[in-house]
Amino acid sequence: MATTVDARAETALARTRRARRIVRALGELHPDARIALHFSSPLELLVATVLSAQCTDKKVNEVTPGVFARYPTAAAYAAADRDELEAILRPTGFFRAKANSLMGIGAALVERFDGEVPGRLEALVTLPGVGRKTANVVLGHCFGIPGITVDTHVGRLSRRFGLTTETDPVRAESDLAALIERRDWTIASDRMIFHGRRVCHARRPACGACAIARMCPSFGTGPTEPAEAARLVRGDAEAAR
Known part of the structure; x- marks a missing residue:
């Protein structure tokens, strides 16, 4: 499952379109994406x-x-x-x-x-x-006010996706805000956090089991063989640790 994405040669328009496709694909992959913290106010x-x-x-x-x-x-x-x-x-x-x-x-x-x-x-x-x-x-x-939350997962994934090169959260937030539709800022963050916890891990991302591999210029950072990669995918209980 080789990727054809070269983020360095990508036009601004192509990157924007790819970013929005990634957000949609993550929604299909993680329809249960939500904030994990419990609260009532x-x-x-x-x-x-x-x-x-x-x-x-x-x-x-x-x-x-x-x-x-x-x-x-x-x-x-x-x-x-x-x-x-x-x-x-x-x-x-x-x-x-x-x-x-x-x-x-x-x-x-x-x-x-x-x-x-x-x-x-x-x-x-x-x-x-x-x-x-x-x-x-x-x-x-x-409050229903869209916002991009650049935590460690969102920062890591946005760089792996080639959507930013910034390590500073505020600058990364600005780059993502320019690519993703404002209405999707909050849910895009939730989806990226879920994907970071379940699939795109910091040390060994499950590249061969990733549904958005074809859109990711970092494909190959982790194991690409499907069976080996599948063993790295975490369920809800593991991802919450």
């Missing part, structure tokens, strides 16, 4: 996304029920006992920095946004510990 998703830094979504989902029950409002985070909050967050790693962020977010929301999570990018990124990635997650999944 913008505040809960904001907190869960902050906790997901350097931590698996599976572990975050194990910890957040207790967090959400103990701290149901922004005011509760602002008034949290630091030692207690750190103890609850410890399983997610970097718990001191995360406690700082959550307490700071709570205080900022109370002081500047009446305790509510704002639905604007420029406001969200002013909150402690909140960058464009976290803001786009919240906007896309809670």
Whole structure:
């Protein structure tokens, strides 16, 4: 299954068309693509996304029920006992920095946004510990505002797909935004994350079992023999680890 894509010789129009075909193909391959974090409000998703830094979504989902029950409002985070909050967050790693962020977010929301999570990018990124990635997650999944989330999976896949050469997330986001239709920004990110977890792994991508191999200039980075590649494909349980 040799690829014929040469991203270096591709015109801007051809790259745009290929990017959109990839997004559609990923939708067919991963029709269940969705955000893996559990939440029921913008505040809960904001907190869960902050906790997901350097931590698996599976572990975050194990910890957040207790967090959400103990701290149901922004005011509760602002008034949290630091030692207690750190103890609850410890399983997610970097718990001191995360406690700082959550307490700071709570205080900022109370002081500047009446305790509510704002639905604007420029406001969200002013909150402690909140960058464009976290803001786009919240906007896309809670407010219906399209956003591209360049996490490690989206960054890796977008470079392998030849859609960007940037390692800086903000620059990669800009490149992807120019190629993908705005209405698809959020779901394209979810689909790429699913594909990165299930098929296009960092160390050994399952190239020979990849449904979009013909559109990928990096075909051959991993095993190309179908049976060997198929053994690398992960199911939901494995991908969530």
